Amino acid sequence: MRGPTLLASLAWLCSLACVGGSPVDSRPVARVTVTPRTATVTAPGATVQFAAVALDASGNPMEGTEFLWKSEDLSIATVDHSGLATAKAYGTTTITASARGALGGAVLAVNQHLQLTFLTQPGTAEGQVAFDPTIRVAIQDGFGNTVTDVLADVTIDLYVDPIGAALSGATTVRAVGGIATFSDLSLALPGDGFVLEARSAGVPSAPSERFSVRLTFVQTSAAFFHTCAVTVARFAYCWGWNDRGQLGDGSIATRSTPTPVKGGLHFLQVSAAVYHTCGVTTASDAYCWGTGDNGRLGDGTVNNRFIPTRVKGGLSFVQVSTQNIHTCALTTDHAAYCWGLNDVGQLGDGTTDQRLEPTLVIGGLRLAQISAGGGHTCGVTMDRAARCWGGNSSGRLGDGTTVNRLIPTPVAGGLSFIQVSAGGGFTCGVTPDHAAYCWGFNEEGQLGDGTTTDRFTPTPVQGGVSFVHVTAGGLHACGVTTGSAAYCWGWNVGGGLGDGTTTTRLIPTPVQGTLAFADVSAAVHHTCGVTTDRVAYCWGSNESGQLGDGSTESSLTPARVVH
Numbered sequence: 028m029r030g031p032t033l034l035a036s037l038a039w040l041c042s043l044a045c046v047g048g049s050p051v052d053s054r055p056v057a058r059v060t061v062t063p064r065t066a067t068v069t070a071p072g073a074t075v076q077f078a079a080v081a082l083d084a085s086g087n088p089m090e091g092t093e094f095l096w097k098s099e100d101l102s103i104a105t106v107d108h109s110g111l112a113t114a115k116a117y118g119t120t121t122i123t124a125s126a127r128g129a130l131g132g133a134v135l136a137v138n139q140h141l142q143l144t145f146l147t148q149p150g151t152a153e154g155q156v157a158f159d160p161t162i163r164v165a166i167q168d169g170f171g172n173t174v175t176d177v178l179a180d181v182t183i184d185l186y187v188d189p190i191g192a193a194l195s196g197a198t199t200v201r202a203v204g205g206i207a208t209f210s211d212l213s214l215a216l217p218g219d220g221f222v223l224e225a226r227s228a229g230v231p232s233a234p235s236e237r238f239s240v241r242l243t244f245v246q247t248s249a250a251f252f253h254t255c256a257v258t259v260a261r262f263a264y265c266w267g268w269n270d271r272g273q274l275g276d277g278s279i280a281t282r283s284t285p286t287p288v289k290g291g292l293h294f295l296q297v298s299a300a301v302y303h304t305c306g307v308t309t310a311s312d313a314y315c316w317g318t319g320d321n322g323r324l325g326d327g328t329v330n331n332r333f334i335p336t337r338v339k340g341g342l343s344f345v346q347v348s349t350q351n352i353h354t355c356a357l358t359t360d361h362a363a364y365c366w367g368l369n370d371v372g373q374l375g376d377g378t379t380d381q382r383l384e385p386t387l388v389i390g391g392l393r394l395a396q397i398s399a400g401g402g403h404t405c406g407v408t409m410d411r412a413a414r415c416w417g418g419n420s421s422g423r424l425g426d427g428t429t430v431n432r433l434i435p436t437p438v439a440g441g442l443s444f445i446q447v448s449a450g451g452g453f454t455c456g457v458t459p460d461h462a463a464y465c466w467g468f469n470e471e472g473q474l475g476d477g478t479t480t481d482r483f484t485p486t487p488v489q490g491g492v493s494f495v496h497v498t499a500g501g502l503h504a505c506g507v508t509t510g511s512a513a514y515c516w517g518w519n520v521g522g523g524l525g526d527g528t529t530t531t532r533l534i535p536t537p538v539q540g541t542l543a544f545a546d547v548s549a550a551v552h553h554t555c556g557v558t559t560d561r562v563a564y565c566w567g568s569n570e571s572g573q574l575g576d577g578s579t580e581s582s583l584t585p586a587r588v589v590h
Contacts, residue, residue, distance in 0.1 A: 052089040056081045059094070059131030061110075061124050066135050068114045070168050071176070077110040077133055079124035094124040104135050117141070117177040140169030143181065143225045143233040146206065154242045155215045155262045155287060157196065162209040164225045164233075166202055173205040179227050181207035186224035186234050192216040202227075214240045215262075215287045217590050242285055242590040244563040249500075249550035250299035250349075252571040255306075256285065256555075256563055256588075261293035263306055266588075267573035271302045272333035273317035279333070283572030283579060284589040288316075289334040299550075300349035300399075305356075306335070311343035313356055313385075321352050322383030323367035329383065339384040340364075350399040350449065355406075356385065357397050363388035363406060371402050372433035373417030379433070388416075389434045400449025400499070405456075406435070413438035413447055413456060413485075422483030423453050423467030429483065438466075439484040450499025451551070456485070461493035461509055463535075471502045472533035473517030479533070490514075490535040500549030506535065511543035511559055521552035522583040523567035529583065538566070539584040555588070563588035 059081055066075040081092035096106045100120035106112040112122050114137040123132040146163040164181050165173045182199040185192065196211035207225075214221065223235035243259040253267030253274060264285035265274035272279055275288035288294075288306075292314060297306035303317030303324060314335035315324035322329055325338035338344075338356075342364065347356040353367030353374060364385035365374035372379055375388035392414060397406040403417030403424060414435035415424035422429055425438035438444075438456075442464065447456035453467030453474060464485035465474035472479055475488035488494075488506075492514055497506040503517030503524060514535035515524035522529055525538035538544075542564060547556035553567030553574060564585035565574040572579055575588035 052091060054083050054089065056089060056092060056127040056129040057084040057086075058082050059124050059126055059129045061122065061131045061133040064133050066112075066133065068135070068137050070172075070174075071114045071116055071137065073114045073137070075112045075135060077106070077112060077122055077124070079110060079126070079131060081126050081129065092126045094126050097123045097125070098135075099123065103137060117174055138229060141174065141177075141230045142167050142169070143227060143230055144171070145223075145225065145233065145235050148223065148235040149238040151239045151241055152214060153260055154217055154240055154258060154264075155195070155213055155291075156260045157211050157213050158209075162212055162223070164202075164207045164209070166205045166207075166227065166230065175205045177202060177205055179230070181225055181227045183209055183212065184224050184226065185221065187220060187222035187237070189220045190216055190218040192218065192221070192240070216240065217242050217285060242563075243561045244557045244588075244590070245561060246296055246546060247548050247555040247557055247563055247565075248297050248299040248304075249548040249553055249555040249565070249573070250304070251301040251501075251551050252573050253299060253304075254550070254553075254555050254565060254573050254575060255288070255297045255299045255304050256557070257294050257297055257306075259561060261295070261309055263288035263292070263294045263297050265299070265304065266575040268571035271318040272331055273299070273302055273304050275304060275316040275333070275335055277333050281571055283575065284577050285575055290314075292335055296346060298347050298349040300354075301351055303349060303354075305338075305347045305349050305354055307344045307347050307356070311345065311359055313338040313342070313344045313347050315349075315354065321368040321381055323349070323352050323354050325354060325366040325384050327384045338366075342385060346397060348397050348399040351401050353399055353404075355388075355397050355399045355404050357394055361393040361395065361409060363392060363394050363397055365399070365404060371418035371431050373399070373402055373404050375404060375416040375433070375435055377433050390414075392435055396446055398447055398449040400454060401451040401501075403449055403454070405438075405447045405449045405454050407444050407447055407456075411443040411445060411459065413442070413444045415449070415454065421452055421468035421481045423449075425454060425466040425483070425485055427483050442485055446496060448497055448499040448504075450504065450549070451501040453499055453504075455488070455497045455499045455504050455506075457494050457497050457506070461495060463488035463492070463494045463497050463506055465499070465504065471518035471531055473499070473502050473504050475504060475516040475534055477533045488516075488535060492535050496546065498547055498549045500554065501551030503549055503554075505538075505547045505549045505554050505556075507544050507547055507556075511545065513538035513542070513544040513547050513556055515549070515554060521568035522581055523549065523552055523554050525554060525566040525583070525585055527583045542585055556585075562590060
């Protein structure tokens with residue numbers, strides 16, 4: 028009976044001092060090593076087998092030691108009693124093994140081969156409009172699968188920027204479900220060859236495909252040496268001479284390509300004059316910028332403004348018209364207001380007093396359209412009668428005299444008009460049956476009647492052309508026909524007639540080319556227009572970049588504005 032009893036005793040002692048049938052080393056554990064020291068897996072669900080060894084003070088392995096395994100971040104990975112770690116999400120955690128107060132660890136990273144991919148990207152974008160489709164960048168594994176549980180910020184920058192543009196909108200967003208969505212990114216300046224770059228910490232950056240930014244125009248307004256326009260998205264752009272801040276970009280730098288007017292305002296219409304510009308917003312507010320001499324900005328001061336400044340008075344406007352040193356506008360209830368210099372009564376308030384803010388034109392007229400000219404103003408009433416007021420040298424008011432008028436005075440002849448345009452020293456208009464008439468100063472043939480004789484009353488423009496719109500400039504005029512063709516006449520020294528010559532024309536002459544125009548605007552030395560497919564063209568003198576084609580070379584035929 029002694030044998031069995033002895034064997035049972037030994038088994039009992041081994042159960043206290045052995046592990047797995049091996050004797051337990053009772054010496055103190057100096058340190059624990061875990062292998063591998065670092066491990067990386069590419070996706071949740073992957074496993075890594077870690078192993079631990081206990082070492083004594085001399086660095087010798089100690090047999091039969093039990094370890095307690097632990098993951099410091101259970102959301103990234105878990106580990107079982109044998110050291111088998113299972114990835115749960117993308118990130119990094121430390122796997123530790125402890126024994127008798129000693130601790131060792133290894134790093135487990137669940138992020139190998141992550142990549143950024145543009146799911147959507149711009150093709151051709153409109154200036155200042157959020158990219159469409161919305162930019163979406165995915166964080167993916169090496170197999171192209173979107174990593175839905177990753178927590179990371181993604182940043183987008185301009186990687187290729189050929190013209191020095193800048194992204195607007197939120198350029199850094201947090202990925203949700205592995206996808207970062209950039210809902211408001213845009214570029215303001217037109218150009219080609221832009222490339223975006225997506226970046227995220229620890230992940231290789233990724234470029235987008237090349238894309239372009241375009242401007243789609245709906246209206247232009249040409250002035251002395253600068254031009255302004257409105258895009259289909261209702262943003263205002265200006266280019267050309269800028270010594271008084273008339274471009275509204277916050278500087279006095281001359282620009283040879285369209286530059287956005289600051290402030291992010293949405294404009295219905297803009298009107299450019301020699302040294303200032305004004306516009307009406309979609310909220311029916313009037314804003315002006317440039318030189319403030321004589322109160323032409325209507326903000327109650329004579330200060331220069333380099334960005335749009337709201338016109339005083341709290342009025343709601345639908346149209347504004349600028350010229351030289353005064354401005355006029357129509358309210359939503361068709362009342363006429365003017366401000367600025369009033370030396371010859373061009374403000375129509377019955378005085379010659381300068382006004383620093385909008386002043387009601389006398390007479391209680393309800394106007395459908397208004398046009399400020401060189402020292403005079405004209406408008407069309409709701410019942411299509413033409414009225415003019417202000418300086419009347421050479422008969423520019425069309426009332427049959429050369430007497431200045433301080434209040435609106437009927438244009439002679441009893442004609443009905445759908446539109447009038449007051450120029451430097453003359454006026455033109457279009458009747459409901461599409462006939463064009465002009466009156467006033469005619470030294471350069473700007474009245475289009477085949478002569479250089481001043482006319483004190485409306486005189487038919489010759490040539491048998493049917494017009495829907497006319498524009499009177501400094502010494503020339505232009506119009507758009509019922510067939511969308513552009514014609515110009517008058518002074519042509521700078522090539523502002525667009526017929527490929529510098530020959531003055533006494534009757535309407537076609538603008539060279541086959542472009543179909545929706546609108547034209549005549550200045551002093553140049554003319555601009557918008558085609559029916561909403562592309563802007565300018566022609567004539569270009570010493571200050573007023574043609575907007577990126578150069579300062581004049582053009583005798585329509586040159587496309589950079590868009």
